[in-house]
Amino acid sequence: MDFSNFLSRKVMNFFSLAIHALVIVFFAPWTFAATLPELPLVYIDTTFNLPLVNVITVNSGDNFQKALNRAELGDVIVLEAGATFQGPFTLPNKTTGSGWIYIMSSAYNKLPPLGTRVSPSDAPNMPSINVTSGGSAIRTADNAHHYRFVGIEFSPAEGEFVHNLIQIGNADTTEETLPHNIFFDRCYIHGDPALGGRRGIAMDGKGIAVIDSYVSGFIQTGFDTQALWAYNTLGPLKIVNNYLEGAGENVLIGGADPRIVNCVPSDIEIRHNHFHKPLDWKERRGTIKNLFELKNAKRVLIEGNIFENNWGDAQTGFAILFTVRNQSGKAPWSTVEDITFRYNKIINSDHGFNMLGIDLTYPSGSDVQTRILIQDNLLTDVRGRIFQILSGNNDLTIDHNTVLSGTHIATHDGLPKNDGFVFTNNILLKGSYGFFGSGAGEGNPCLAAYYEEGWTFDKNVIIGGHSNRYPQGNWFPPDITSVGFIDDGNYRLAPDSPFKNAGTDGKDIGADIDAIEAATAGVRTGNFLHLPRSLKIAPVE
Helix, strand or coil: CCHHHHHHHHHHHHHHHHHHHHHHHHHCCCCCCCCCCCCCCCCCCCCCCCCCCEEEEECCCCCHHHHHHHCCECEEEEECCCCEEECCEEECCCCCECCCEEEEECCHHHCCCCCECCCHHHHHHCCEEEECCCCCCEEECCCCEEEEEECCEEEECCCCCCCEEEEECCCCCCHHHCCEEEEEECCEEECECCCECCEEEEECCEEEEEECCEEEEECCCCCCCEEEEECCCCCCEEEECCEEEECCEEEEECCCCCCCCCCCCEEEEEECCEEECCHHHHCCCCCCCEEEEECCEEEEEEECCEEEEECCCCCCCEEEEEECCCCCCCCCCCCEEEEEEECCEEEEECEEEEEECCCCCCCCCCCCCEEEEEECCEEEEECCEEEEEECCCEEEEEECCEECCCCEEEEEECCCCEEEEEEECCEEECCCCEEEECCCEECHHHHHHHECCCCEEECCEEECCCHHHCCCCCECCCCHHHHCEEECCEEEECCCCCCCCCCCCCCCCCCCHHHHHHHHCCCCCCECCCCCCCCCCCCCC
16 A cells, blocks of 8 residues: 555545535524514595585686685595686695594595595596696695695696696705605506606605505606605605506605705605506607615615516616615715515516615715615516615525526625624525625636625525525525426416425515415406505514
8 A cells, every 4th residue: 555645535525524514614604684674654544524614615707726725633634526616726735623624525435435546538527737837737835734635637738848736845954844644545646748848746745645546657868767755854755555657666755865964864655556657658759767766764664565567777777776866965864774665566677676784975974874674576578687786785585585587696796794694494496696796706606706694695596596606504406497486377386396384484485475465456447445454564483
């Protein structure tokens, strides 16, 4: 025996085993748990309590502004259905009476009941409030409060382009002057059919709600357009059971520097809405960006929505953006934090989520984007990058999602590293690139390059992936058939699936499809009456 060769082999085997053990330890799953987001502290109560103490009737040709000036809190203003009232109109600050001023259609009984969304077909049973390009149909005086519009159509006058169809707030510089408690209930709010419009409602007040409404046709070339927008409010806001259509961002929170110092829109409930871009907008001149974006917001619940149709145009085509922005450098307190995104569907988009932790153009002090939970969502026909994670996100949890398309699971770029990351219980296609980092590569090198120590990457099913590139504790079936879905299009796991009850929490790997279907039931039709309310403010588990 060549004793020297024997020793050499022994030494080499020892070092090989030692290195292998170090690799296993280094890339084994951590037991780290990110801090989960805080849910909204305040939820707006939109219970319908019609006072019927004093009714002011406004017929076609009557002066609606005079009725607004005359009304006291607790009065009902009834506008004649089918009549048109030419704005602009201003909601005064009321100091007499008690309760709410209801402004409603004379054909209210012909409209859908509370909890059911209106549609353009309901317009004949609505009065119309419109305005020319010189103003907004509705504006607010300082401290205007406790108005509820029910069954009203808001639109530009025919052939007019309007920037802010409904303007709540006056670029207030102090919280004390903000309008508050203004609701839009079963209203049809739309741009001009030919010219579009810039914005449906600017929601810069406290306690502003849009429910059971249809907001459509807000499209323009070369400018951001939104169905709903808020930037200069401390909240709370409620956006529930609406159809929302905007070319730029269907809903945008932030995007301009607040006039109120230290203002962060907070306590925002966004549930059961259909975010949609019509496919024929691909042929129409308009600036397309995304379906939903947060630039300055905290304590936001986004639950039970359908986000549908988004493509690259003025942006690259991400459906959802969480991108902290001190927009023009005058709001260094800007932040995106405590965001819960769950039980939603994202359908037909070029890309999924874009998350920017730090605004590198106008930094926001020491704040970074923090405490975001993306849990129990279903993404279908998302063609490119599912998650884009950039520059310093803290406490990001991506858990129990099902994604069966895409070229990348995730892409990473930019410093500082992300800190506090949990990626668990997801079912995803690897695509061409997998979990990828610019300049680092796929899997373990990406985690080492773009995350501080203390991440968890565990119990994920990465279809078509390679086990030698990822931490232990994950699975890599060769194809979708091997996952064990019930059938094509039904993404529940079959009883004999190897991933049944295999999650870190004992649940099925992937999204809770039953919970998603319950939360999104009726989103396309707007029939919310039959839905259980338990999902509305359920705690994060």
